[in-house]
Amino acid sequence: MSTAATPPTPTAIPAAAPTTTQAPREVMVVSHSNLFYWWPVWACGFLLGIISLLDGARLVVLPPGTEPTDKAFVEVKTKDGATETVQHEAWALPKGAKTGDRKPLHSSRFKAPGVIFFIVLLLVLFITNVPLRGMWSYLVIISAALLVLILHLLGAWEQILVIANLLDIRMNAGAFIFFSAVLFILWFITVVFFDKRTYIVFTARQLKVCTQIGEGEKVYDAVGLALEKQQSDLFRHRILGLGAGDLLVKTAGAQAHSFDLPNVLFIDSKIRDIEKLIATGAVIETK
Numbered sequence: 001m002s003t004a005a006t007p008p009t010p011t012a013i014p015a016a017a018p019t020t021t022q023a024p025r026e027v028m029v030v031s032h033s034n035l036f037y038w039w040p041v042w043a044c045g046f047l048l049g050i051i052s053l054l055d056g057a058r059l060v061v062l063p064p065g066t067e068p069t070d071k072a073f074v075e076v077k078t079k080d081g082a083t084e085t086v087q088h089e090a091w092a093l094p095k096g097a098k099t100g101d102r103k104p105l106h107s108s109r110f111k112a113p114g115v116i117f118f119i120v121l122l123l124v125l126f127i128t129n130v131p132l133r134g135m136w137s138y139l140v141i142i143s144a145a146l147l148v149l150i151l152h153l154l155g156a157w158e159q160i161l162v163i164a165n166l167l168d169i170r171m172n173a174g175a176f177i178f179f180s181a182v183l184f185i186l187w188f189i190t191v192v193f194f195d196k197r198t199y200i201v202f203t204a205r206q207l208k209v210c211t212q213i214g215e216g217e218k219v220y221d222a223v224g225l226a227l228e229k230q231q232s233d234l235f236r237h238r239i240l241g242l243g244a245g246d247l248l249v250k251t252a253g254a255q256a257h258s259f260d261l262p263n264v265l266f267i268d269s270k271i272r273d274i275e276k277l278i279a280t281g282a283v284i285e286t287k
Contacts, residue, residue, distance in 0.1 A: 025203070029200045030199045032264070040240065041121050042183040043180075059106075059107035066092065072092070073088070107171070202222065202274050203222070207225070222251075224251070226250040227275075229268075230246040244265050245267035246267075
């Protein structure tokens with residue numbers, strides 16, 4: 001008696017679960033001070049200080065009455081060890097005067113480093129204290145371009161360059177490095193420690209707010225929360241802030257509150273994370 005072979009039972013292959021981007025459990029938004037935007041000043045200062053050190057030139061402070069002369073005779077040693085008197089150009093000090101500090105200061109032979117440093121310093125000072133939001137940023141750029149074109153058409157650039165050539169600002173390497181080091185320490189302490197004391201922590205159901213250094217956290221309901229990214233300042237947010245922005249947070253309910261968080265780094269990605277987070281447990285409005 002023959003028996004028919006029983007066909008194997010097919011095994012069901014489970015369908016692959018769809019891959020979804022998991023929302024973070026909480027998002028912390030930190031409000032930074034305007035000192036964050038001063039990083040180009042200390043970075044430029046360190047760079048110019050290093051250039052001044054590597055340039056090899058020296059800066060000497062001379063007493064009043066010093067005059068240049070080309071009739072200075074100096075004894076130098078030749079390759080074979082003999083002594084030879086050579087005529088040099090030099091600075092002739094008044095009779096009985098001394099240079100005082102005999103350690104020449106490291107400095108660049110060019111006047112550009114000092115001029116560049118102060119231009120960067122003044123530009124950052126202006127940008128961080130005069131907000132130019134939205135169209136005002138583009139208006140400044142267009143106005144500057146028109147001014148350059150008008151001066152070119154009037155033939156005034158030659159005279160301006162002659163006057164600019166008279167601008168001579170000398171700083172030794174020590175001045176660049178000392179100023180930049182002190183500014184960097186203040187910048188680092190402020191950005192890493194003090195700025196992180198003003199923040200909002202978003203969770204799926206609530207938000208914890210601390211808007212003053214030393215102030216305790218206040219908890220608010222996240223239902224009906226509204227986020228508003230304010231108009232960007234092209235120079236401050238986009239150029240110096242590398243994608244920063246100002247964020248306005250508004251709570252819902254009978255006692256609604258609003259919190260203004262200026263200078264939030266990577267604001268676009270922060271808003272996306274907050275939307276994903278709160279969408280799991282609340283309704284959010286975005287402007």
